[in-house]
Amino acid sequence: MSDLFAASMAGQHTHLAAQAGVLHGFALPFAEALLAGIDAALAAAPLRHLVTPGGHVMQVAMSNCGGFGWVSDRRGYRYDRLDPQTGQPWLAFPEGFLQLAGKAAAAAGFAGYVPDACLINRYAPGTRLSLHQDRDEDDRVAPIVSVSLGLPATFLFGGLARGDKPVRVPLLHGDVVVWGGVDRMRFHGVLPVMPGRHPQLGAQRINLTFRKVR
Ligand code: MD6
Ligand code: FE
Secondary structure (H helix, E strand, O other), X not given: OOHHHHHXXXXXXXXXXXXXXXXXXOOHHHHHHHHHHHHHHHHHOOOEOOEOOOOOEOOOEEEEEOOEEEEEEOOEEEEEOEOOOOOOEOOOOOOOHHHHHHHHHHHOOOOOOOOOEEEEEEEOOOOOEEEEOOOOOOOOOOOEEEEXXXXXXXXXXXXXXXXXXXXXXXXXXXXXXXXXXXXXXXOEEEOOOOOOOEOOOEOOEEEEEEEOOO
């Protein structure tokens, strides 16, 4: 999708459901701070391909910053205050992260949002994320704030049952999806990322997902 199209959408809001929507271009003013923060977080806790409890290696490469990090291994999915790979705490939220998450949540109708976890997900071209619910958090009402950077992607936003047909939502660099409240447990996923090069990020899509775990 062209930069002109992205610019024409910036500032717009696409309604997805009662308590879910896309804030187009919302993260653009924060992009430089986010990219610097991602570099710092990944220097402390490098991206890795986690193994699912079922023994599959995940296509998306992951790391975390903030008070809790989402991890997976043969024992299950969980949040951990320490990176199991280094034994060290995840990097505290870099500058701009909490501000962006709070402002995006407020713009989507969730005032006072203070997340305690941020997954950093890297999608190489061809990488997909199958339909799932985010269900490892104690708080099942506070929103997920999901920030797209780099290559475009098609987000799948489904219903509360796995079989509900998802809508396809195009996401560009700087877009933020927010879902919470009655829509917090909706199934969602990402179609395979198409090959390409983004001017700032090259051949990858990076997604930040903020959550309130505790
Ligand atoms: C996205 N990501 O990349 C949405 N959920 O646009 C997710 O829903 C997600 O990337 C759990 C773990 C990793 C993810
Ligand atoms: Fe998810």
